């Protein structure tokens with residue numbers, strides 16, 4: 001029962017007048033509602049009693065003549081011209097400040113069915129509002145996607161082998177509405193319109209979902225944090241550590257891991273018969289990717305290669321982390337009820353709940369702590385002894401203390417592992433897959449390596465490829481570019497929010513607030529830019545094209561993203577790829593165990609290859 005204060009007449013008045021409007025406003029119910037069957041009037045206790053003698057209904061007003069009477073509660077039928085009529089009025093002996101209080105009751109509450117009906121009506125109205133949203137309804141896309149983001153969530157969950165937005169663009173065209181407020185572009189011009197120089201559009205709500213958690217706090221990475229001033233200041237502070245020149249200093253760390261990789265492959269698989277000689281390439285490339293990034297970040301491998309297994313369940317956790325991110329990121333509001341649930345985070349901060357903390361966080365924190373202790377013992381000069389990223393981050397903490405605190409150092413180290421390991425390993429797996437599926441390309445590359453690089457000592461299990469040399473090998477470069485084109489590791493839209501006022505994207509005026517992104521897989525398969533045979537792995541296209549065409553092709557490549565958030569580690573990752581690929585090819589002869597069989601791709605945040613099983617034999621002389 002709801003009560004509301006309402007003046008219904010002077011207290012001494014024997015007649016109070018209640019209008020329908022007042023009652024409706026007071027109770028937020030319509031008196032014409034069939035459910036409403038009683039009117040309750042409460043009047044002050046110590047006042048002589050209200051007596052009602054009669055009432056009348058006139059037009060839409062109910063006149064309730066009330067006289068004072070000593071009753072605690074009175075009900076009486078209401079006859080009005082309403083259909084169905086109100087049936088009763090109760091009078092309660094409560095009086096406050098000369099104001100008569102009244103309430104309406106209904107015969108029981110409003111039936112659950114009515115509530116449900118209202119809910120359904122509201123939901124349907126909302127869905128249709130989304131569907132016909134101004135400025136977006138003209139774009140094609142999967143029918144249900146225009147109503148709700150749930151469509152994308154379902155698609156991610158039930159369709160893990162879907163092609164990453166290539167098929168939707170093939171079906172619906174160059175601009176596809178993938179959600180009530182989300183447009184995906186396959187137009188190359190859209191790249192500069194969304195990510196181009198000077199654009200600093202906000203990242204969408206997809207990104208914060210990707211934040212890790214440490215002791216009940218968001219442990220943001222550069223990738224997950226949408227705070228533009230923080231991002232810009234941090235990138236400015238650390239960009240110098242990621243230039244092509246700076247990454248020369250990390251080459252020895254890459255070499256160290258490549259050497260361990262070669263040793264392990266040789267000892268475990270090379271020249272072995274049967275299944276013992278077969279590598280699950282995507283798994284072993286991930287071991288490499290995680291170990292090399294550990295070496296690069298804090299100067300020590302995680303131990304995946306040496307153990308040949310998932311150390312501390314880190315891979316399983318990262319997989320689960322990425323699956324969560326790609327699924328929940330489609331409908332970010334759900335995240336507040338799950339991983340970033342404020343209540344769970346609070347409980348974790350109070351030590352009453354455990355489980356959200358990302359296992360890499362303590363590991364990264366331990367490395368940072370050890371390094372700080374080391375500096376403390378050895379003094380400032382120790383900072384120049386080593387050259388890994390942690391040193392650089394700690395150095396930035398000294399030089400840019402207003403931006404880089406311990407929190408940023410931790411966050412950056414974590415970012416390296418999350419952003420740099422799987423992406424590189426996927427790229428490497430894909431490249432070997434394409435080479436092995438295209439024996440002519442494989443042979444051509446082998447020939448280039450044999451003829452243009454210094455001869456390799458066949459007994460050596462060490463990386464002897466210099467990056468500056470490898471980078472100049474034209475066919476190797478063409479293979480690497482073609483692989484990036486065919487298989488950009490990231491399978492998501494790099495979503496941005498159109499600023500208020502709207503923007504012109506690829507010749508279309510898009511309303512402010514719309515979430516937009518360019519589908520890398522779709523632009524990488526644009527026939528006008530790359531030629532008719534876009535579905536074929538053909539490195540030669542990079543060698544045959546005119547300089548102008550190559551420039552256009554390069555501008556259309558989104559594998560590292562573009563603009564403000566372009567991959568920070570691209571120079572490092574290039575160094576890994578240009579060194580590892582020739583080294584492996586010069587050390588082992590590789591063959592697919594089932595050359596006719598295609599790989600399986602699982603699309604999440606990254607497009608992960610599976611079932612690339614490779615037999616290896618040592619190349620002797």
Ligand code: HEM
Pocket residue numbers: 222223235415416419420421423424427488489490494558559560561562564565566567568569570572573
């Ligand atoms: C082939 C390997 C790699 C690929 C394909 C790749 C791809 C990408 C892409 C597409 C983005 C853009 C995200 C966006 O716009 O939202 C990105 C960002 C990033 N990548 Fe990479 N990445 C690779 C390797 C690495 C490595 C090795 C590192 C670290 C050493 C790294 C660190 C980062 C960081 C820190 C960001 C966030 C940049 C920012 O938001 O400012 N990546 N990467």
